[in-house]
Amino acid sequence: MKLTARLPLLLSICLMGIQLQAQDMLTLEQAIALALKNNYDIRLSRNDSSAAMIDYKYQNAGFLPRLTATASKTWNNNAQKQQLANGTTKDTSGIRSNNLPAAVTLQWTLFDGLKMFATRDKILEMKELGDLGVKNQVVNTVATVINNYYGIVRQKQQLKAIIEQKSISEERVKLADKKLSVGLGAKPELLQAKVDLNAFIASQLQQNTLIEQLKIQLNQLIGIDSMTYYDVVDTIPINDELQLGEIRNNLSLSNPQLQIAQKNISISELTYKERRGELFPVLYFNSAYSYSRTVNHMVINTFTPLYNRNNGLNYGLSLSFPFLNAFTAKRAVQQARLDILYQKISFDNQRTLLDVQVNNTFKNYELQKRYLTLEEDNIKLARENVFIALERFKQGVSTYIELREAQLSLNDAYNRLIAARYNAKLAETELMRLKGDLVK
Numbered sequence: 001m002k003l004t005a006r007l008p009l010l011l012s013i014c015l016m017g018i019q020l021q022a023q024d025m026l027t028l029e030q031a032i033a034l035a036l037k038n039n040y041d042i043r044l045s046r047n048d049s050s051a052a053m054i055d056y057k058y059q060n061a062g063f064l065p066r067l068t069a070t071a072s073k074t075w076n077n078n079a080q081k082q083q084l085a086n087g088t089t090k091d092t093s094g095i096r097s098n099n100l101p102a103a104v105t106l107q108w109t110l111f112d113g114l115k116m117f118a119t120r121d122k123i124l125e126m127k128e129l130g131d132l133g134v135k136n137q138v139v140n141t142v143a144t145v146i147n148n149y150y151g152i153v154r155q156k157q158q159l160k161a162i163i164e165q166k167s168i169s170e171e172r173v174k175l176a177d178k179k180l181s182v183g184l185g186a187k188p189e190l191l192q193a194k195v196d197l198n199a200f201i202a203s204q205l206q207q208n209t210l211i212e213q214l215k216i217q218l219n220q221l222i223g224i225d226s227m228t229y230y231d232v233v234d235t236i237p238i239n240d241e242l243q244l245g246e247i248r249n250n251l252s253l254s255n256p257q258l259q260i261a262q263k264n265i266s267i268s269e270l271t272y273k274e275r276r277g278e279l280f281p282v283l284y285f286n287s288a289y290s291y292s293r294t295v296n297h298m299v300i301n302t303f304t305p306l307y308n309r310n311n312g313l314n315y316g317l318s319l320s321f322p323f324l325n326a327f328t329a330k331r332a333v334q335q336a337r338l339d340i341l342y343q344k345i346s347f348d349n350q351r352t353l354l355d356v357q358v359n360n361t362f363k364n365y366e367l368q369k370r371y372l373t374l375e376e377d378n379i380k381l382a383r384e385n386v387f388i389a390l391e392r393f394k395q396g397v398s399t400y401i402e403l404r405e406a407q408l409s410l411n412d413a414y415n416r417l418i419a420a421r422y423n424a425k426l427a428e429t430e431l432m433r434l435k436g437d438l439v440k
Helices: 005-014 026-038 038-056 060-062 115-181 187-222 244-248 254-278 328-396 401-435
Strands: 065-069 074-081 088-112 282-296 307-320
Touching: 026 038, 026 115, 026 187, 026 254, 038 060, 038 115, 060 115, 115 187, 115 244, 115 254, 115 401, 187 401, 244 328, 244 401, 328 401
Parallel strands: none
Antiparallel strands: 065 088, 074 088, 088 282, 282 307
């Protein structure tokens, strides 16, 4: 089964709460599921998308009226002195009163140049842009996990090749020591065999350390403890059936980056509609219910009421038209129009860059497949050559130099084979990442 065919099951695997215990086998599917659950970049991207989702839940709020209630109460304690025209003087202190005003006001935008409709549609586009951002981050993270996982498998295969080479060197040491003991060999042969053996022992130690370091990097990527121990598979499966036409088919509908670029064009067009709406008058429906109560405990003027209350409902329409505002709205419209052009150019640029990436990556994919086929045949020849050279050396019909050269050729063949297999996998993963098909 192909990797991409199995990846749709990853979300259900992720919900199972995978926990790695000591000496477990970590499959690629498990590593990807852990990354989907724990990877920090994906979690940050989902957080950004959640913020857009909150706005989306209230996308119709712009069509609703604004309702405001206010209330206050004031206590007064005044001193008042009056001198009337007839010579009468009134001088009183301790005049206490209180006032209670309250109001409920409503303002409803009836027309604003269709700006509210553009804003609602823009919120929807922003929400979808957030979803595409998560998808893009998921695809990139999954590609990184695949490359890191098979990077470990590659070094594991390299370790296996080193161990095989070390066993050949151990056999060389035994044969050289045996020949020297019976007087048919020379000490330099034994010394060189031991030097080569020590080199492979050192390579094995270095390879073990490299594998552990790569595992720590993968642990950080999939969000588990850095000291968690596990093993990985031994093979790197290659999908050798990818076709360039299938990769390029509907690329603009599947590649997350192109989808994001298209979405940015839609958002910039809606922003342009918002800015154009600011050139039109705004019609409001206004209404208010007000209440006011004043209580005077003492008055000097006999015409001043001790108790006064006013309440009532009023409503009407108001029209606001921006005749002149330093051409702010006009400049905003021009800038929004330029932003549409910028986003379209950016989309065309990304599309051409993606086309170049797909073509170059597919050529590399085809090249690595040829390399892999060649090196798989070559490793058989190198192994047979070492076997023959070892048998000839045992029979004394060849020198240790011939055996050593055959061993070095086998070592080079292993390096090329493992590199070709890993590079083919990298090219395959990159093609699927560009297509956007790593995760369904």
